[in-house]
Amino acid sequence: MNDAQSGRDPERAGEPVEFAANGSTARGYLAVPESGSGPGVLVLQEWWGLVPQIMGVCDRLAGEGYVALAPDLYHGEMATHTEMDKAGELMSSLPPDRAARDMSAAIDYLLAHDSTVGNAVGVVGFCMGGMLTLMIAAIEGDRVAAAAPFYGAPLGDGAPEWSGLTAVVEGHMASDDDFFPAEAVTALGDDLRGMGKDVTFHVYPDTGHPFANEEDPFGTYDEVAAATAWSRTLTLFGAHL
Numbered sequence: 001m002n003d004a005q006s007g008r009d010p011e012r013a014g015e016p017v018e019f020a021a022n023g024s025t026a027r028g029y030l031a032v033p034e035s036g037s038g039p040g041v042l043v044l045q046e047w048w049g050l051v052p053q054i055m056g057v058c059d060r061l062a063g064e065g066y067v068a069l070a071p072d073l074y075h076g077e078m079a080t081h082t083e084m085d086k087a088g089e090l091m092s093s094l095p096p097d098r099a100a101r102d103m104s105a106a107i108d109y110l111l112a113h114d115s116t117v118g119n120a121v122g123v124v125g126f127c128m129g130g131m132l133t134l135m136i137a138a139i140e141g142d143r144v145a146a147a148a149p150f151y152g153a154p155l156g157d158g159a160p161e162w163s164g165l166t167a168v169v170e171g172h173m174a175s176d177d178d179f180f181p182a183e184a185v186t187a188l189g190d191d192l193r194g195m196g197k198d199v200t201f202h203v204y205p206d207t208g209h210p211f212a213n214e215e216d217p218f219g220t221y222d223e224v225a226a227a228t229a230w231s232r233t234l235t236l237f238g239a240h241l
Contacts (some may be wrong), residue, residue, distance in 0.1 A: 008175040013059040017069070019204075021105035023121055026073040028106060030053045031062035032115045038062075039118045039241035040110035042103065042144075043070040044125030044132045046210065047091040051076030053215050057124070066241075067108045073099050073104040073132075081217040091128050103136045107143055120145035122237045127152050127179070127210050130171070138165040146170075146240040148233040151177055151209045153185045153201075162195060169199040170236045172229035174220070202232065 014031030029050060032038075041061050045054045050072040060070035073094060081088035110116050120143050125133035129200060130152020137147040138160040149171040154160060169192070173185050182203045192199040208220035212229055215221075 013062050013218040014068070017107055018110070019109035022101040026071055026105055027075070028069050028104045028109075029132045030113075031055075031058040031068045033062045033065045033067065035065060037115045037117055038065040038067050039237065040113070040116040040121040040122045041066045041237065041241070042109075042110065042121055042125075043068050044103070044123065044129030044136075044138070045070060045073060045085040046127040047079070048081070048217075049067070049087075049090065051078055054126075054129075057126075059229075061124075066122070066237065067110060067112050067113060069106050071102050071145065073102055081215065085174055093129075094121055099132065099137060099231055100107060100136065103132065106167070107120040107136075108141060111143070117142075118241060120241070122146040122148070122241050124148040124150070124233055125152065126213065130180070131158070134169065134171075135160045137164055137167040137169065140164070142166050146236050148172070148236055150229065151211055152180050153188055155180065155184050155188065159188075162167065162192060162197065165197050166199075166241050168236065169197065170232060171199075171201040172212065172232070173201055173203045174209045174211050174224075175203050175205050176207065178217075179209050202229070204229070214216045 017030045056072050058068035117238040123133045130149035131154050133147050133149040137144040141164045147167045147169045179203045189201040204225040207222050207225050211222040212226040
């Protein structure tokens with residue numbers, strides 16, 4: 001089978017995959033390191049959807065030796081950077097129970113994959129995916145060993161039951177963020193540490209949401225802060241996966 005037949009983009013390290021999810025089928029993008037094996041990492045999308053930039057995060061992780069899977073939580077829908085209203089609608093209409101099932105099924109798929117080593121995964125997510133990173137870590141317990149949310153966290157009524165959170169969490173937040181205010185995220189970190197959770201939230205000075213997206217959809221990309229956050233994420237995964 002050639003690349004066109006498989007759906008694989010020859011410019012990318014990974015390929016589209018399908019996996020079972022609660023009696024149905026979910027889809028995603030999987031990138032495997034050249035070595036053929038490595039720890040698994042779940043990559044969770046921004047509110048735009050499973051766009052090429054998120055696939056690029058998977059490719060970068062594969063280049064660092066990880067088996068990286070980004071599930072398509074919108075089931076084929078996506079928005080461009082000029083369609084903020086559509087992105088907001090997609091995010092607000094995402095069924096939380098379906099998202100949780102798809103993420104759990106993606107972890108099942110990663111842990112069962114021939115290329116994955118270890119019995120737990122890491123999770124990294126951005127914006128909406130940062131919020132979902134913490135949620136799935138709380139839901140999945142010891143199947144998630146390390147979690148790296150970027151400028152996103154479940155706040156207020158959207159918070160999960162935190163008793164199941166056992167992962168080491170190291171998050172990367174913008175100092176000026178109307179979507180996920182730094183003060184609220186910092187307060188969440190205080191609460192979680194008060195529960196005995198291993199949680200650190202870095203707040204990057206003079207940054208806005210989403211400072212680590214190199215496509216710069218909001219004009220806030222910060223190369224230095226993005227590089228620091230990425231380096232810290234790789235160090236987290238290297239220590240705990």
